[in-house]
Amino acid sequence: MFESAELGHAVDKARYKREEPRLRADLLDAQYDVGVLAKFPVIMVVHGVDASGRGETVNLLNAWMDPRHIRVRGFPEPTEEERERPVMWRYWQALPSKGKLGIFFGGWYVDPRLEQAARKGKMSDLDRMLEDVVRFEGMLANEGALILKFWLHLTRKAQRKRLEGLEHDPDQRWRVTRDDWKNHEHYDELRRTAMHVLRNTSRAHAPWHVVEATDERYRNLTVGKILLDSMRQRVAAEKKGTLRSTSSAPPAPTPPVDGRDVLGALDLGQKLTDAEYDKQIAREQGRIAKLCRRKAFREHSLILAFEGNDAAGKGGAIRRFTGALDARQYEVIPIAAPTEEERAQPYLWRFWRRIPKKGRIAVFDRSWYGRVLVERVEGFAAETDWMRAYAEINQFEEQLVRSGAVVVKLWLSISKEEQLKRFEAREKTRFKRFKITDEDWRNRKKWPAYAAAVNDMVDRTSTELAPWTLVEANDKRFARVKVLRSIADRLEEALG
Numbered sequence: 001m002f003e004s005a006e007l008g009h010a011v012d013k014a015r016y017k018r019e020e021p022r023l024r025a026d027l028l029d030a031q032y033d034v035g036v037l038a039k040f041p042v043i044m045v046v047h048g049v050d051a052s053g054r055g056e057t058v059n060l061l062n063a064w065m066d067p068r069h070i071r072v073r074g075f076p077e078p079t080e081e082e083r084e085r086p087v088m089w090r091y092w093q094a095l096p097s098k099g100k101l102g103i104f105f106g107g108w109y110v111d112p113r114l115e116q117a118a119r120k121g122k123m124s125d126l127d128r129m130l131e132d133v134v135r136f137e138g139m140l141a142n143e144g145a146l147i148l149k150f151w152l153h154l155t156r157k158a159q160r161k162r163l164e165g166l167e168h169d170p171d172q173r174w175r176v177t178r179d180d181w182k183n184h185e186h187y188d189e190l191r192r193t194a195m196h197v198l199r200n201t202s203r204a205h206a207p208w209h210v211v212e213a214t215d216e217r218y219r220n221l222t223v224g225k226i227l228l229d230s231m232r233q234r235v236a237a238e239k240k241g242t243l244r245s246t247s248s249a250p251p252a253p254t255p256p257v258d259g260r261d262v263l264g265a266l267d268l269g270q271k272l273t274d275a276e277y278d279k280q281i282a283r284e285q286g287r288i289a290k291l292c293r294r295k296a297f298r299e300h301s302l303i304l305a306f307e308g309n310d311a312a313g314k315g316g317a318i319r320r321f322t323g324a325l326d327a328r329q330y331e332v333i334p335i336a337a338p339t340e341e342e343r344a345q346p347y348l349w350r351f352w353r354r355i356p357k358k359g360r361i362a363v364f365d366r367s368w369y370g371r372v373l374v375e376r377v378e379g380f381a382a383e384t385d386w387m388r389a390y391a392e393i394n395q396f397e398e399q400l401v402r403s404g405a406v407v408v409k410l411w412l413s414i415s416k417e418e419q420l421k422r423f424e425a426r427e428k429t430r431f432k433r434f435k436i437t438d439e440d441w442r443n444r445k446k447w448p449a450y451a452a453a454v455n456d457m458v459d460r461t462s463t464e465l466a467p468w469t470l471v472e473a474n475d476k477r478f479a480r481v482k483v484l485r486s487i488a489d490r491l492e493e494a495l496g
Contacts, residue, residue, distance in 0.1 A: 001195050002210060005153040009222075010215040023224045024064040030231040031065050031101065038099035038344070039238050040144040042231060045107040048152030049190070050180045051162040052213040057152065057223055058103050064224065071096050074105035084301075084357035086403035087111065088136060092352035097344035098144070108133055109197065126193075130200050132399070139392045141205035142385070143346040146234050149206060150223055151198060152213040156187045261455040268415050268474040277477035284484035285324035291491040292325060292361070300494060301356045301405045304487065305367035308412030309450075310440045311422040312473045317412065317483040318363055324484075330361035335370065347371055347389070348396055358404055367409075368393055372457050377449045390460040397466040406494045407466040408487050411454065412473040416447055 034042060046054050062070055073094045082090045088108065096102030111129070141147055154162065163180060166172045183190060202208040209226050213219045272280065291297065304321070306314045322330055333354050342350040348368055356362040371389040375381035381389075397407050414422075423444070426436040443450065462468040469486045473479035 001198060002153055002191070005210045005212040006155050007212065008214065009212045009218045011217040011221055013217070016217040016221065019221060023221065023228065027061075027065050027224060027228050030228055030235070031069065033235045034101070034231055035069055035099040037235055037238055040146055040234065041096040041098050041344075042101040042146045042148070042227075043096065043140060044101065044103045044227065045109065045147075045149040046103060046152070047106045047109050047150065048213065049154050049159055049187075049194075050183050051159055051166065051176070052152035052154050053216055053219055054105060054152055056216065057150075057219060058105065060220055061103065061224070061227070065101070069099070070101045070103060072103045072105070075107070075110060081357060085355055086399040086405075088132070088399060089352065089355060089403075091136075092349065095140075095145075095345060095349065097341070099344070108136065109201075126196075127200065130197065132395075134201055134203065135391075135395050137201070137203065137206040139348075139395075140346060141203075142388055142392075145346070146230060147206040148227060148230055149202075149208045150226075151194070151208055151210045152219060153210055154213055156184075156191075158214045159184055159187065261451075262458050262470065263413055263451055263455055266413055266470060266472050268413065268418070268472050270472050270478050271475040272477040272481060274477070277481065280481045281320060281477075281484065284481060284488055285320065287488040288321065288324045288484060288491070291488060291495060292329065294495060296495040297491075298359045299404055301358050302361040302487075302491065303356065303400060303405050303407050304361070304363045305369065305407070305409045306363070306365050306412070307367060307369055307373070307410065308471075308473065309414050309419055310443055311419050311426070311436075312412035312414045313476045313479055314365060314412055316476060317410075317471075317480050318365060320480045321484060321487065322363065325361065329359075330363060331356070332363045332365060335364060335366035347385075348392065351396075355400070355405075368396070369409075369457060369461075372461075373450065373453050374443075376453050377446055390457075393461055394463055394466075397461075397463070401465040406490055408490050409462075409466060409468050410471055410483055410486065411458070411468055412471045412479055412483075413454075414473045416444075418474045419444065 034040070046058055048054055058072055062072060071094070075090065078090065091104075091108050094102065094104070137147055163176055163184060166176045198208045198210070209223075211219055211222045211226075292302070306318060308314050318332060322332065331354075338350060351364070351368045354362060354364075371381055372386050372393070376386040400407050423436055423440065458468050458470070469482075471479050471482050471486075
Protein backbone atom coordinates (compact mmCIF):
# COMPACT_ATOMS: atom_id res chain seq x y z
CA MET A 1 0.00 0.00 0.00
CA PHE A 2 2.90 2.38 0.69
CA GLU A 3 5.23 1.18 -2.06
CA SER A 4 4.51 4.00 -4.50
CA ALA A 5 4.83 6.53 -1.68
CA GLU A 6 8.38 5.44 -0.92
CA LEU A 7 9.87 6.02 -4.37
CA GLY A 8 11.34 9.45 -3.68
CA HIS A 9 8.85 11.58 -5.64
CA ALA A 10 9.90 15.20 -6.13
CA VAL A 11 8.97 18.32 -8.11
CA ASP A 12 11.61 20.89 -9.04
CA LYS A 13 11.21 24.57 -8.18
CA ALA A 14 10.69 25.68 -11.77
CA ARG A 15 7.79 23.33 -12.37
CA TYR A 16 6.21 24.19 -9.02
CA LYS A 17 6.49 27.90 -9.74
CA ARG A 18 4.85 27.33 -13.11
CA GLU A 19 1.97 25.09 -11.96
CA GLU A 20 1.12 26.48 -8.53
CA PRO A 21 -0.65 29.72 -9.68
CA ARG A 22 -2.83 27.83 -12.16
CA LEU A 23 -3.74 25.21 -9.58
CA ARG A 24 -4.73 27.88 -7.07
CA ALA A 25 -6.99 29.59 -9.61
CA ASP A 26 -8.57 26.28 -10.68
CA LEU A 27 -9.22 25.31 -7.06
CA LEU A 28 -10.96 28.61 -6.41
CA ASP A 29 -13.14 28.13 -9.50
CA ALA A 30 -14.05 24.58 -8.46
CA GLN A 31 -14.79 25.72 -4.92
CA TYR A 32 -17.06 28.41 -6.31
CA ASP A 33 -18.90 25.84 -8.48
CA VAL A 34 -19.42 23.58 -5.45
CA GLY A 35 -20.79 26.52 -3.46
CA VAL A 36 -23.15 27.72 -6.18
CA LEU A 37 -24.46 24.21 -6.81
CA ALA A 38 -24.83 23.61 -3.03
CA LYS A 39 -25.83 20.00 -3.53
CA PHE A 40 -23.06 18.28 -1.57
CA PRO A 41 -20.41 19.02 1.06
CA VAL A 42 -16.73 18.21 0.59
CA ILE A 43 -15.24 16.31 3.54
CA MET A 44 -11.46 16.06 3.53
CA VAL A 45 -9.52 14.01 6.10
CA VAL A 46 -5.79 14.76 6.30
CA HIS A 47 -3.77 12.19 8.25
CA GLY A 48 -0.32 10.67 8.11
CA VAL A 49 2.93 10.02 9.91
CA ASP A 50 4.41 12.59 12.27
CA ALA A 51 6.35 15.42 10.56
CA SER A 52 4.74 14.68 7.18
CA GLY A 53 3.44 18.24 6.81
CA ARG A 54 -0.23 17.76 7.61
CA GLY A 55 -0.56 21.21 9.15
CA GLU A 56 1.37 22.89 6.34
CA THR A 57 -0.83 21.19 3.74
CA VAL A 58 -4.05 22.27 5.43
CA ASN A 59 -2.80 25.82 5.90
CA LEU A 60 -1.78 25.98 2.26
CA LEU A 61 -5.23 24.87 1.05
CA ASN A 62 -6.77 27.45 3.34
CA ALA A 63 -4.55 30.09 1.70
CA TRP A 64 -5.15 28.91 -1.87
CA MET A 65 -8.93 28.76 -1.54
CA ASP A 66 -11.62 30.98 -0.04
CA PRO A 67 -11.33 30.41 3.74
CA ARG A 68 -14.81 31.80 4.34
CA HIS A 69 -16.24 28.53 2.99
CA ILE A 70 -13.74 26.20 4.63
CA ARG A 71 -13.99 24.81 8.13
CA VAL A 72 -10.81 23.31 9.56
CA ARG A 73 -11.17 21.08 12.59
CA GLY A 74 -8.76 19.17 14.79
CA PHE A 75 -9.77 16.86 17.61
CA PRO A 76 -7.71 16.81 20.80
CA GLU A 77 -8.66 14.78 23.85
CA PRO A 78 -12.47 14.68 24.29
CA THR A 79 -13.95 17.31 26.57
CA GLU A 80 -16.21 16.48 29.49
CA GLU A 81 -19.21 17.40 27.36
CA GLU A 82 -18.04 15.09 24.58
CA ARG A 83 -17.40 12.19 26.96
CA GLU A 84 -21.03 12.38 28.07
CA ARG A 85 -22.28 11.66 24.55
CA PRO A 86 -21.74 8.99 21.87
CA VAL A 87 -18.16 8.73 20.61
CA MET A 88 -19.05 10.09 17.17
CA TRP A 89 -21.00 13.06 18.56
CA ARG A 90 -18.16 15.55 18.31
CA TYR A 91 -17.58 14.62 14.67
CA TRP A 92 -21.28 14.93 13.88
CA GLN A 93 -21.20 18.52 15.15
CA ALA A 94 -18.29 19.47 12.89
CA LEU A 95 -19.65 18.32 9.52
CA PRO A 96 -19.77 20.98 6.78
CA SER A 97 -23.05 21.89 5.12
CA LYS A 98 -23.73 21.45 1.42
CA GLY A 99 -21.58 23.72 -0.70
CA LYS A 100 -18.85 23.95 1.96
CA LEU A 101 -15.48 22.27 2.52
CA GLY A 102 -14.60 20.68 5.85
CA ILE A 103 -10.96 19.75 6.49
CA PHE A 104 -10.33 17.39 9.39
CA PHE A 105 -6.92 16.83 10.98
CA GLY A 106 -7.05 13.06 11.27
CA GLY A 107 -10.78 13.26 11.86
CA TRP A 108 -12.32 10.16 13.39
CA TYR A 109 -9.08 8.25 12.71
CA VAL A 110 -7.34 9.89 15.67
CA ASP A 111 -10.00 8.78 18.12
CA PRO A 112 -8.36 7.73 21.43
CA ARG A 113 -10.18 4.39 21.31
CA LEU A 114 -8.58 3.50 17.98
CA GLU A 115 -5.12 4.50 19.17
CA GLN A 116 -5.46 2.57 22.41
CA ALA A 117 -6.63 -0.59 20.65
CA ALA A 118 -3.80 -0.31 18.13
CA ARG A 119 -1.13 0.22 20.80
CA LYS A 120 -2.33 -2.76 22.83
CA GLY A 121 -2.55 -4.96 19.75
CA LYS A 122 -6.26 -5.62 20.25
CA MET A 123 -7.01 -6.02 16.56
CA SER A 124 -10.51 -7.40 17.11
CA ASP A 125 -11.44 -4.24 19.04
CA LEU A 126 -9.75 -2.11 16.39
CA ASP A 127 -11.64 -3.83 13.58
CA ARG A 128 -14.96 -3.42 15.37
CA MET A 129 -14.35 0.31 15.70
CA LEU A 130 -13.22 0.54 12.09
CA GLU A 131 -16.53 -1.01 11.08
CA ASP A 132 -18.26 1.90 12.82
CA VAL A 133 -16.08 4.31 10.83
CA VAL A 134 -16.88 2.57 7.55
CA ARG A 135 -20.62 2.71 8.27
CA PHE A 136 -20.35 6.37 9.24
CA GLU A 137 -18.56 7.29 6.01
CA GLY A 138 -21.00 5.18 4.00
CA MET A 139 -23.88 7.12 5.53
CA LEU A 140 -22.18 10.44 4.70
CA ALA A 141 -21.60 9.32 1.11
CA ASN A 142 -25.18 8.15 0.75
CA GLU A 143 -26.28 11.56 1.98
CA GLY A 144 -24.28 13.06 -0.90
CA ALA A 145 -20.95 14.00 0.68
CA LEU A 146 -17.77 13.98 -1.41
CA ILE A 147 -15.23 12.30 0.87
CA LEU A 148 -11.45 12.51 0.30
CA LYS A 149 -8.92 10.97 2.69
CA PHE A 150 -5.21 11.74 2.41
CA TRP A 151 -2.44 9.81 4.13
CA LEU A 152 0.80 11.82 3.98
CA HIS A 153 3.62 9.31 4.09
CA LEU A 154 7.31 9.35 5.00
CA THR A 155 9.79 6.52 5.17
CA ARG A 156 11.48 5.92 8.50
CA LYS A 157 14.66 7.55 7.21
CA ALA A 158 12.81 10.56 5.80
CA GLN A 159 10.86 11.03 9.03
CA ARG A 160 14.04 11.06 11.11
CA LYS A 161 15.65 13.56 8.75
CA ARG A 162 12.57 15.80 8.93
CA LEU A 163 12.42 15.67 12.75
CA GLU A 164 16.13 16.45 13.08
CA GLY A 165 15.84 19.32 10.61
CA LEU A 166 12.95 20.85 12.53
CA GLU A 167 14.79 20.52 15.83
CA HIS A 168 17.85 22.28 14.46
CA ASP A 169 15.76 25.25 13.25
CA PRO A 170 15.15 27.66 16.16
CA ASP A 171 11.93 28.85 14.55
CA GLN A 172 10.56 25.35 13.94
CA ARG A 173 11.77 23.23 16.86
CA TRP A 174 8.51 23.83 18.72
CA ARG A 175 6.86 21.52 16.19
CA VAL A 176 8.74 18.47 17.50
CA THR A 177 7.56 16.83 20.73
CA ARG A 178 8.66 13.88 22.82
CA ASP A 179 5.72 11.94 21.48
CA ASP A 180 7.01 12.47 17.93
CA TRP A 181 10.32 10.83 18.82
CA LYS A 182 8.58 8.10 20.79
CA ASN A 183 6.40 7.32 17.79
CA HIS A 184 9.49 7.31 15.59
CA GLU A 185 10.98 4.56 17.75
CA HIS A 186 7.89 2.49 17.00
CA TYR A 187 7.76 3.45 13.31
CA ASP A 188 7.55 -0.10 11.93
CA GLU A 189 4.74 -1.05 14.30
CA LEU A 190 2.78 2.12 13.53
CA ARG A 191 3.34 1.62 9.80
CA ARG A 192 1.80 -1.87 9.97
CA THR A 193 -1.17 -0.54 11.94
CA ALA A 194 -1.66 2.33 9.50
CA MET A 195 -1.63 -0.09 6.59
CA HIS A 196 -4.26 -2.21 8.34
CA VAL A 197 -6.48 0.82 8.98
CA LEU A 198 -6.17 2.19 5.46
CA ARG A 199 -6.80 -1.19 3.85
CA ASN A 200 -9.92 -1.81 5.92
CA THR A 201 -11.45 1.66 5.52
CA SER A 202 -10.74 2.57 1.90
CA ARG A 203 -13.94 2.37 -0.11
CA ALA A 204 -14.99 3.62 -3.53
CA HIS A 205 -17.06 6.36 -1.91
CA ALA A 206 -14.35 7.25 0.66
CA PRO A 207 -10.94 6.29 -0.77
CA TRP A 208 -7.56 6.83 0.83
CA HIS A 209 -4.97 8.70 -1.26
CA VAL A 210 -1.46 7.89 -0.07
CA VAL A 211 0.84 10.81 -0.90
CA GLU A 212 4.59 10.82 -0.45
CA ALA A 213 5.45 13.85 1.69
CA THR A 214 9.26 13.89 1.55
CA ASP A 215 9.19 16.71 -1.01
CA GLU A 216 6.73 19.39 0.01
CA ARG A 217 6.26 20.69 -3.54
CA TYR A 218 5.25 17.24 -4.77
CA ARG A 219 2.97 16.84 -1.74
CA ASN A 220 1.25 20.18 -2.27
CA LEU A 221 0.63 19.73 -6.00
CA THR A 222 -0.55 16.15 -5.58
CA VAL A 223 -3.07 16.90 -2.84
CA GLY A 224 -4.30 20.02 -4.64
CA LYS A 225 -4.81 18.23 -7.96
CA ILE A 226 -6.63 15.28 -6.41
CA LEU A 227 -8.97 17.69 -4.61
CA LEU A 228 -9.47 19.70 -7.82
CA ASP A 229 -10.21 16.69 -10.01
CA SER A 230 -12.61 15.22 -7.46
CA MET A 231 -14.61 18.46 -7.12
CA ARG A 232 -14.73 18.97 -10.89
CA GLN A 233 -15.91 15.41 -11.57
CA ARG A 234 -18.57 15.58 -8.89
CA VAL A 235 -19.91 18.95 -10.08
CA ALA A 236 -20.08 17.65 -13.65
CA ALA A 237 -21.92 14.50 -12.55
CA GLU A 238 -24.42 16.53 -10.51
CA LYS A 239 -25.12 18.83 -13.46
CA LYS A 240 -25.60 15.94 -15.85
CA GLY A 241 -27.71 13.98 -13.38
CA THR A 242 -25.50 10.92 -13.79
CA LEU A 243 -24.64 10.52 -10.11
CA ARG A 244 -25.53 7.09 -8.80
CA SER A 245 -26.06 5.80 -5.30
CA THR A 246 -22.91 4.55 -3.56
CA SER A 247 -24.61 1.23 -2.84
CA SER A 248 -27.29 -0.80 -4.49
CA ALA A 249 -30.60 -0.63 -2.71
CA PRO A 250 -32.30 -3.80 -1.54
CA PRO A 251 -35.73 -4.57 -2.98
CA ALA A 252 -38.68 -2.72 -1.52
CA PRO A 253 -40.54 -4.60 1.23
CA THR A 254 -43.47 -6.75 0.22
CA PRO A 255 -46.59 -7.31 2.35
CA PRO A 256 -46.99 -10.66 4.15
CA VAL A 257 -48.72 -13.24 1.99
CA ASP A 258 -51.15 -14.20 4.74
CA GLY A 259 -52.09 -10.61 5.56
CA ARG A 260 -50.91 -10.82 9.17
CA ASP A 261 -48.76 -8.02 10.57
CA VAL A 262 -47.73 -6.50 13.91
CA LEU A 263 -50.31 -3.71 13.84
CA GLY A 264 -53.13 -6.06 12.97
CA ALA A 265 -52.24 -8.29 15.93
CA LEU A 266 -52.81 -5.51 18.49
CA ASP A 267 -55.87 -5.71 20.73
CA LEU A 268 -57.15 -2.13 20.53
CA GLY A 269 -60.12 -2.88 22.77
CA GLN A 270 -58.15 -2.82 26.02
CA LYS A 271 -59.45 -0.25 28.51
CA LEU A 272 -59.04 1.09 32.04
CA THR A 273 -61.71 2.51 34.31
CA ASP A 274 -61.20 5.95 35.82
CA ALA A 275 -60.36 4.41 39.19
CA GLU A 276 -57.85 1.96 37.69
CA TYR A 277 -56.28 4.75 35.67
CA ASP A 278 -55.87 7.15 38.61
CA LYS A 279 -54.20 4.45 40.70
CA GLN A 280 -51.89 3.10 38.01
CA ILE A 281 -50.82 6.41 36.49
CA ALA A 282 -49.79 7.71 39.91
CA ARG A 283 -47.80 4.55 40.60
CA GLU A 284 -45.91 4.70 37.29
CA GLN A 285 -45.19 8.41 37.63
CA GLY A 286 -43.75 7.70 41.06
CA ARG A 287 -41.54 4.94 39.68
CA ILE A 288 -40.20 7.22 36.97
CA ALA A 289 -39.54 10.08 39.38
CA LYS A 290 -37.55 7.81 41.71
CA LEU A 291 -35.60 6.16 38.93
CA CYS A 292 -34.56 9.48 37.39
CA ARG A 293 -33.33 10.70 40.78
CA ARG A 294 -31.17 7.65 41.41
CA LYS A 295 -27.42 8.14 41.51
CA ALA A 296 -27.00 5.47 38.83
CA PHE A 297 -29.01 7.59 36.37
CA ARG A 298 -26.17 10.12 36.29
CA GLU A 299 -24.24 7.62 34.17
CA HIS A 300 -27.06 7.36 31.64
CA SER A 301 -29.28 9.54 29.52
CA LEU A 302 -32.88 8.79 28.53
CA ILE A 303 -34.03 9.27 24.95
CA LEU A 304 -37.72 8.80 24.13
CA ALA A 305 -39.00 8.59 20.56
CA PHE A 306 -42.79 9.04 20.34
CA GLU A 307 -44.40 8.01 17.07
CA GLY A 308 -47.96 7.07 16.21
CA ASN A 309 -51.03 7.64 14.10
CA ASP A 310 -52.29 11.20 13.88
CA ALA A 311 -54.51 11.89 16.95
CA ALA A 312 -53.22 8.76 18.72
CA GLY A 313 -52.52 10.73 21.93
CA LYS A 314 -48.76 11.30 21.84
CA GLY A 315 -49.07 14.75 23.39
CA GLY A 316 -51.16 13.54 26.32
CA ALA A 317 -48.77 10.67 27.02
CA ILE A 318 -45.78 13.02 26.92
CA ARG A 319 -47.45 15.39 29.40
CA ARG A 320 -48.09 12.53 31.85
CA PHE A 321 -44.45 11.51 31.57
CA THR A 322 -43.00 15.00 32.06
CA GLY A 323 -45.44 15.59 34.91
CA ALA A 324 -43.36 13.18 36.97
CA LEU A 325 -40.10 15.09 36.47
CA ASP A 326 -38.25 18.25 37.41
CA ALA A 327 -38.62 20.57 34.41
CA ARG A 328 -34.89 21.26 34.50
CA GLN A 329 -34.10 17.62 33.76
CA TYR A 330 -35.79 17.14 30.40
CA GLU A 331 -36.38 18.72 27.00
CA VAL A 332 -39.36 18.04 24.74
CA ILE A 333 -38.31 18.31 21.09
CA PRO A 334 -41.14 18.54 18.54
CA ILE A 335 -40.05 17.47 15.07
CA ALA A 336 -41.53 19.14 12.01
CA ALA A 337 -40.32 19.50 8.42
CA PRO A 338 -36.55 20.16 8.23
CA THR A 339 -35.32 23.74 7.90
CA GLU A 340 -33.03 24.96 5.12
CA GLU A 341 -30.07 24.60 7.47
CA GLU A 342 -31.06 21.01 8.28
CA ARG A 343 -31.58 20.08 4.63
CA ALA A 344 -27.99 21.16 3.98
CA GLN A 345 -26.73 18.43 6.36
CA PRO A 346 -27.03 14.62 6.56
CA TYR A 347 -30.53 13.46 7.47
CA LEU A 348 -29.65 12.47 11.04
CA TRP A 349 -27.77 15.72 11.76
CA ARG A 350 -30.71 17.55 13.31
CA PHE A 351 -31.13 14.68 15.76
CA TRP A 352 -27.42 14.28 16.47
CA ARG A 353 -27.25 17.85 17.71
CA ARG A 354 -30.07 17.32 20.23
CA ILE A 355 -28.66 14.23 21.96
CA PRO A 356 -28.74 14.81 25.74
CA LYS A 357 -25.75 14.42 28.00
CA LYS A 358 -25.71 11.96 30.88
CA GLY A 359 -28.27 12.61 33.59
CA ARG A 360 -30.61 14.35 31.12
CA ILE A 361 -33.73 13.36 29.18
CA ALA A 362 -34.76 14.16 25.61
CA VAL A 363 -38.35 13.53 24.52
CA PHE A 364 -38.76 13.52 20.72
CA ASP A 365 -42.33 14.20 19.61
CA ARG A 366 -41.84 12.53 16.22
CA SER A 367 -38.29 11.47 15.47
CA TRP A 368 -35.70 10.22 13.00
CA TYR A 369 -38.28 7.66 11.86
CA GLY A 370 -39.86 10.30 9.66
CA ARG A 371 -37.63 9.16 6.82
CA VAL A 372 -39.16 5.67 6.76
CA LEU A 373 -42.69 6.90 7.47
CA VAL A 374 -43.90 10.25 6.13
CA GLU A 375 -40.98 10.77 3.73
CA ARG A 376 -41.45 7.28 2.34
CA VAL A 377 -45.22 7.49 1.96
CA GLU A 378 -45.34 11.06 0.66
CA GLY A 379 -42.47 10.53 -1.77
CA PHE A 380 -40.18 13.10 -0.12
CA ALA A 381 -37.34 10.55 -0.07
CA ALA A 382 -36.26 8.25 -2.90
CA GLU A 383 -36.64 4.53 -2.35
CA THR A 384 -32.87 4.08 -2.12
CA ASP A 385 -32.75 6.73 0.62
CA TRP A 386 -35.48 5.37 2.88
CA MET A 387 -34.40 1.77 2.33
CA ARG A 388 -30.84 2.47 3.51
CA ALA A 389 -32.21 4.55 6.40
CA TYR A 390 -33.16 1.39 8.33
CA ALA A 391 -29.52 0.36 8.71
CA GLU A 392 -28.39 3.92 9.44
CA ILE A 393 -31.01 4.28 12.18
CA ASN A 394 -30.04 0.96 13.76
CA GLN A 395 -26.39 2.01 13.78
CA PHE A 396 -27.29 5.41 15.25
CA GLU A 397 -29.30 3.84 18.06
CA GLU A 398 -26.56 1.29 18.73
CA GLN A 399 -24.10 4.13 19.23
CA LEU A 400 -26.52 5.85 21.60
CA VAL A 401 -26.96 2.73 23.72
CA ARG A 402 -23.24 1.98 23.79
CA SER A 403 -22.63 5.50 25.11
CA GLY A 404 -25.00 4.91 28.06
CA ALA A 405 -28.31 6.12 26.65
CA VAL A 406 -31.56 4.30 27.40
CA VAL A 407 -33.52 4.46 24.15
CA VAL A 408 -37.27 3.91 24.39
CA LYS A 409 -39.31 3.91 21.16
CA LEU A 410 -43.10 4.02 21.39
CA TRP A 411 -45.66 3.60 18.61
CA LEU A 412 -49.17 4.65 19.66
CA SER A 413 -51.71 2.85 17.50
CA ILE A 414 -55.41 3.56 17.01
CA SER A 415 -57.99 2.20 14.62
CA LYS A 416 -59.12 4.11 11.56
CA GLU A 417 -62.58 4.47 13.10
CA GLU A 418 -61.22 5.88 16.34
CA GLN A 419 -59.08 8.36 14.43
CA LEU A 420 -62.15 9.64 12.57
CA LYS A 421 -63.98 10.19 15.88
CA ARG A 422 -61.06 12.18 17.26
CA PHE A 423 -60.65 14.24 14.10
CA GLU A 424 -64.33 15.20 14.16
CA ALA A 425 -64.18 15.97 17.88
CA ARG A 426 -61.23 18.26 17.35
CA GLU A 427 -63.02 20.19 14.64
CA LYS A 428 -66.03 20.69 16.90
CA THR A 429 -64.08 21.72 20.00
CA ARG A 430 -62.84 25.29 19.85
CA PHE A 431 -59.71 24.85 21.96
CA LYS A 432 -58.72 21.70 20.04
CA ARG A 433 -59.10 23.00 16.49
CA PHE A 434 -55.40 23.85 16.25
CA LYS A 435 -54.68 20.12 16.50
CA ILE A 436 -56.40 19.25 13.22
CA THR A 437 -55.06 20.35 9.82
CA ASP A 438 -55.72 19.64 6.16
CA GLU A 439 -52.56 17.53 6.19
CA ASP A 440 -54.09 15.23 8.81
CA TRP A 441 -57.04 14.54 6.51
CA ARG A 442 -54.71 13.96 3.55
CA ASN A 443 -52.62 11.50 5.55
CA ARG A 444 -55.79 9.62 6.52
CA LYS A 445 -56.47 8.88 2.86
CA LYS A 446 -53.15 7.02 2.76
CA TRP A 447 -53.88 4.81 5.75
CA PRO A 448 -52.87 1.50 4.04
CA ALA A 449 -49.56 2.97 2.87
CA TYR A 450 -48.75 4.27 6.35
CA ALA A 451 -49.71 0.94 7.91
CA ALA A 452 -47.33 -0.89 5.57
CA ALA A 453 -44.56 1.59 6.40
CA VAL A 454 -45.08 1.12 10.15
CA ASN A 455 -44.99 -2.65 9.88
CA ASP A 456 -41.75 -2.50 7.89
CA MET A 457 -40.30 -0.02 10.38
CA VAL A 458 -40.99 -2.31 13.33
CA ASP A 459 -39.66 -5.38 11.51
CA ARG A 460 -36.42 -3.69 10.50
CA THR A 461 -35.60 -1.48 13.49
CA SER A 462 -36.87 -3.27 16.59
CA THR A 463 -33.55 -4.51 17.98
CA GLU A 464 -32.43 -6.04 21.24
CA LEU A 465 -30.74 -2.72 22.12
CA ALA A 466 -33.66 -0.48 21.15
CA PRO A 467 -36.90 -2.44 20.76
CA TRP A 468 -40.20 -0.92 19.75
CA THR A 469 -43.06 -0.81 22.23
CA LEU A 470 -46.43 -0.93 20.47
CA VAL A 471 -49.12 0.82 22.50
CA GLU A 472 -52.82 0.08 22.02
CA ALA A 473 -54.18 3.62 22.17
CA ASN A 474 -57.91 3.50 21.38
CA ASP A 475 -58.37 4.06 25.11
CA LYS A 476 -56.22 7.02 26.16
CA ARG A 477 -56.11 5.95 29.79
CA PHE A 478 -54.78 2.50 28.94
CA ALA A 479 -52.24 4.01 26.51
CA ARG A 480 -50.83 6.52 29.00
CA VAL A 481 -50.33 3.91 31.68
CA LYS A 482 -48.65 1.51 29.25
CA VAL A 483 -46.34 4.24 28.00
CA LEU A 484 -45.19 5.19 31.49
CA ARG A 485 -44.89 1.58 32.62
CA SER A 486 -42.79 0.71 29.57
CA ILE A 487 -40.43 3.62 30.24
CA ALA A 488 -40.10 2.72 33.93
CA ASP A 489 -39.46 -0.94 33.11
CA ARG A 490 -36.68 -0.04 30.64
CA LEU A 491 -35.10 2.32 33.15
CA GLU A 492 -35.18 -0.29 35.90
CA GLU A 493 -33.53 -2.80 33.60
CA ALA A 494 -30.81 -0.35 32.56
CA LEU A 495 -30.07 0.86 36.10
CA GLY A 496 -29.90 -2.63 37.50
